[in-house]
Amino acid sequence: MNIYKIDLNLLLVFDALMQERNVTRAGERIGLSQPAMSHALTRLRKLCNDPLFVRIRTGMEPTPFAQQLSSSVHKGLRTLQEGLDGTVAFDPATSSRTFQIVMSDMGEVVYLPPLMTTLKKVAPSIDVRVLQLPRERYQEVFESGAADLAIGVSSTLQTGFYQQRLFSDGYVCIMRSDHPRIGTTLSLAQFEAESHVMIEPTGSRYSGVVSSNTTPTLIERKLAEYGLKRRIALRVPHFTVVPTILQTTDFIATVPQQVITRADTPRNLKMLPLPFDVPNFVIRQFWHQRNHHDDANRWLRGIIANLFADHKKP
Template sequence: MELSEIDLNLLVVLHQLLRERNVSRVAASLGQSQPAVSNALRRLRECLGDELFLRKPHGMEPTPYAQQLAEPVAQALGTLREALNVRASFDPAHGQRCFTLALSDVGEIYFLPVLMDALAAEAPGVTLRCVPVAHEALREEMASGQVDLALGSLPQLQSGFFQQALFRQPYVALMRAGHPLAGTRKALGAAQYRQAAHVRVVAAGTSHGQVDTALERLGVARQVHLTVPHYVALGHVLAETDLIATVPERFARRALGPFDLVMRPLLLRLPTNTIHQLWHAHLHRDPGHLWLRGLVARLFGDLPA
């Protein structure tokens, strides 16, 4: 098929349908009527020779062909968007721009206070919008330009994206200051670790699950009394209980003061946690993006570029 055979506006509708799986929401996001979106879908079906979407009880389900088109269409639209909005330079002191960052909740806790303070001093016209790294459409959203930069330990983005390692950190045990294991500065051994009551953090979309894998390999079974999906309430839980948590060191340091916690190193041979910043190829040479990545590397990086 030649590009002259298809209205490129139809690809915008296709991209939104692949994201929303709902005609009403697509119509609202594009500022069109529902009949207009339905008509565009009809034209797409005729042009591409495929049903593209099938109606199911839970919504519109893309066909295998539509799923195959998702990433290439998102990437092509993102490239066009960046080409049409290219900037010759970016002046952070006077520039106006909103960047969208993908972060886990632990990433928000660690990165955002420092980053927002730096923006207030160096780039007052720059604002941030944050989205979760666990979003199933994150790859497509980065390819289409809806997400500028992802920060964290994100195995789902290790292939097909530019990345820069910022720092490595060990896992440590975190607990309240009055915890029975908090009185010694020594590293916790396997026996103490087994006997303690634990809170386990799942943190979907990140590589923190490697802790569970490593403990299983070592034959160390935790007494898990609580499992939570993220880190956001962890400080409150630890401050009021005798539970301990196995967490990345830099998160632990952020939580010590606000919740009167202490951290202890572990004698267990757990893997280190490497934090990257990751971005799509179409933003690689964008002046504003270059500046943002440089700022992040300067504020948080301690590994060779």
């Protein structure tokens, strides 16, 4: 029996007949006339190549084949009805769902500690999987359902996406506290003369000065505007190794301020303002329109907004 040839209404007829064992009462149960019920039963018998129900003195008796089908059909219809009604409500206290969130490794430093602490309290069985992907793949993973949320800066998530402002951030320069040439201030000449560590995520399109709003390319654009250059002595794909490198070298690095203020960075590092103006950027959370009305996704968005949003207008 080919499932693609079965009209769902026929399964409703079958289930009603199993419950009532009477054509008239079964029709009343699902809102069909007796002729319509009889016609549907004829179609069912032809599809199943079985009488399904035989008349006896007290009504309609299901055949062994009908009895075999009954449980699966009834459970399937009930599951479908629950899905359509939304009767299985999302309960964070009992849910064991896994949320997949797109963020950078610097985002992990800022967002994961408070997020996981909160989830442990209010949703102990919920798991989180972090995805780090090239920006070109963001659309793909959201449309396929492989990602629930993205947190960060993105100009690629536009059509088909919603977004919510969380907070504004800016850039600072970090180095070891006893840097031999830099004291309590950082001059433009010092910034240009020192050797730098750049966080260059895997799959980034960085090459010289490119039109992008990622951290390294924005800094390079600003330096180009001022007619300045810097030596990139080390490029790494992740932020997490940078503090260790800075402790044992004279290198300096430019990073978002929130990464330093929220991270458990070594005490022998210092943070100084950049010696030139760089505009702040806005951190947002993004989600696909397919998840906009999903109760679980809405709940997670609310948790993230409560933890990180500064509640200012865009």
